[in-house]
Amino acid sequence: MYEYGDWQTRAAAQRFITTALIDAKAQPVQNTFDCINPASGKLLAQVAACGAAEVDLAVQAARRSFNQGHWSRSHPRERQAKLLKLAELILQQRDELALLDSLNMGKPVMDAWNFDVPGASGVFRWYAESLDKLYGEVAPTAPDALATITREPLGVVAAVVPWNFPLDMAAWKLAPALAAGNSVVLKPAEQSPFSALRLGELALEAGIPEGVLNVVPGLGEQAGKALGLHADVDGLAFTGSTEVGKYFMQYSGQSNLKQIWLECGGKSANLIFADAQDLDLAAEKAAFGIFFNQGEVCSANSRLLVERKIYDEFIERLMEKAKQWQPGDPLNPQSAAGAIVDNKQTERIMAFIDHAQKEGAQLICGGKQLTINGSNNFIEPTIFSGVLPNHRLCCEEVFGPVLAVTPFDTEEQALQLANNSIYGLAASLWTDDFNRAHRVARQLQAGTVSVNTVDALDTAVPFGGFKQSGFGRDLSLHSFAKYTQLKTTWFQLR
Numbered sequence: 179m180y181e182y183g184d185w186q187t188r189a190a191a192q193r194f195i196t197t198a199l200i201d202a203k204a205q206p207v208q209n210t211f212d213c214i215n216p217a218s219g220k221l222l223a224q225v226a227a228c229g230a231a232e233v234d235l236a237v238q239a240a241r242r243s244f245n246q247g248h249w250s251r252s253h254p255r256e257r258q259a260k261l262l263k264l265a266e267l268i269l270q271q272r273d274e275l276a277l278l279d280s281l282n283m284g285k286p287v288m289d290a291w292n293f294d295v296p297g298a299s300g301v302f303r304w305y306a307e308s309l310d311k312l313y314g315e316v317a318p319t320a321p322d323a324l325a326t327i328t329r330e331p332l333g334v335v336a337a338v339v340p341w342n343f344p345l346d347m348a349a350w351k352l353a354p355a356l357a358a359g360n361s362v363v364l365k366p367a368e369q370s371p372f373s374a375l376r377l378g379e380l381a382l383e384a385g386i387p388e389g390v391l392n393v394v395p396g397l398g399e400q401a402g403k404a405l406g407l408h409a410d411v412d413g414l415a416f417t418g419s420t421e422v423g424k425y426f427m428q429y430s431g432q433s434n435l436k437q438i439w440l441e442c443g444g445k446s447a448n449l450i451f452a453d454a455q456d457l458d459l460a461a462e463k464a465a466f467g468i469f470f471n472q473g474e475v476c477s478a479n480s481r482l483l484v485e486r487k488i489y490d491e492f493i494e495r496l497m498e499k500a501k502q503w504q505p506g507d508p509l510n511p512q513s514a515a516g517a518i519v520d521n522k523q524t525e526r527i528m529a530f531i532d533h534a535q536k537e538g539a540q541l542i543c544g545g546k547q548l549t550i551n552g553s554n555n556f557i558e559p560t561i562f563s564g565v566l567p568n569h570r571l572c573c574e575e576v577f578g579p580v581l582a583v584t585p586f587d588t589e590e591q592a593l594q595l596a597n598n599s600i601y602g603l604a605a606s607l608w609t610d611d612f613n614r615a616h617r618v619a620r621q622l623q624a625g626t627v628s629v630n631t632v633d634a635l636d637t638a639v640p641f642g643g644f645k646q647s648g649f650g651r652d653l654s655l656h657s658f659a660k661y662t663q664l665k666t667t668w669f670q671l672r
């Protein structure tokens with residue numbers, strides 16, 4: 179395993195891809211944007227800022243490759259073999275891909291190495307292995323007819339992914355979209371384009387045909403908007419803020435009514451009942467649920483609801499666990515947390531902390547902005563108690579290491595507090611009463627409910643939200659619904 183100095187040496191020598199990848203070629207782009215390392219404030223590279231012209235070239239390449247059929251009409255086992263090869267290549271480049279994501283958005287390099295890169299590889303492998311196990315349907319018709327129901331690829335799919343898990347979120351979209359036979363235009367977040375561009379290179383190395391995967395870095399209001407409005411994009415999958423998700427819905431209506439699949443913001447509740455036996459584990463997981471990845475997680479358990487009779491005891495345990503999440507240099511393997519993605523997000527989080535105190539919430543842990551290696555993009559793990567349901571901290575997504583804690587007295591009150599949100603991405607609850615666990619889980623308005631853990635996740639189960647957290651599902655076989663369309667073929671027999 180690499181030591182701190184090893185990662186620093188590798189970072190100094192790291193190559194960055196800075197051009198768009200369109201039709202298997204590096205595409206020169208006149209405009210660029212600066213890609214900054216948030217942990218140092220230093221410029222990493224100037225990256226191509228694709229606009230409508232480059233997006234159009236990428237969509238044309240994707241359409242051309244789809245119509246040629248080398249991928250879209252290939253045998254499922256041929257696609258399977260190449261996606262398995264891509265999964266293998268991702269693991270072979272584990273060090274580089276982990277480093278790219280760490281340098282780009284500030285996460286601890288060991289988190290990317292331990293979780294993100296093998297996770298992305300595993301997603302490609304899972305969907306590849308599913309391809310020769312999917313079957314169509316035969317409808318129950320009269321004896322003189324045969325009706326088949328098949329799933330066919332959409333065509334050209336746009337994937338717009340966020341900066342908090344750059345490689346993983348790309349894999350969540352690309353693996354099922356490519357497995358289904360689509361051609362894809364991937365737009366990474368401007369804060370974190372490097373692993374997506376490297377992934378495009380690896381896809382070509384794995385044998386995925388030219389034009390099937392195109393990568394267009396750029397600003398959201400330019401490249402992202404151009405994809406949303408493009409009349410030859412058949413479907414668009416997005417992970418990001420609810421605000422931007424609503425824009426994509428508008429773009430669809432203004433263009434060709436392309437299918438839009440959204441995974442948006444969250445304000446997930448974590449309910450701790452007094453009958454939970456292992457409060458130490460619950461406190462440990464509660465801290466993980468909000469402080470992992472600097473709190474930059476769409477499903478972060480950012481609202482903690484604790485039954486009043488154990489409230490003081492639990493808060494003491496939680497504050498002790500929070501000490502383990504102090505931020506540090508992301509390249510130091512000992513750092514549990516890293517840097518916030520950029521100055522803008524850091525300022526936004528600090529504004530939430532300031533406003534929460536003005537509203538009367540009690541700051542009981544953290545709350546300070548730190549300077550490490552000359553960068554101010556580090557924030558202590560922060561906990562507020564006594565947060566009221568109408569407080570901004572209880573209603574709006576912070577996307578940072580800030581936890582709002584509120585007591586409750588009854589199960590009914592806990593449910594009311596938990597469901598009092600425009601979001602519904604995830605929820606957690608802790609209880610040793612099986613009946614309560616089942617009863618409460620059924621009533622929580624969230625796409626994933628974790629019982630006696632937090633943020634449960636696996637490739638085999640769907641991930642997505644209720645309400646303004648979006649619709650559609652990533653992961654599992656259910657995600658094929660986003661990237662395929664049903665066709666009925668009726669044979670009249672004679």
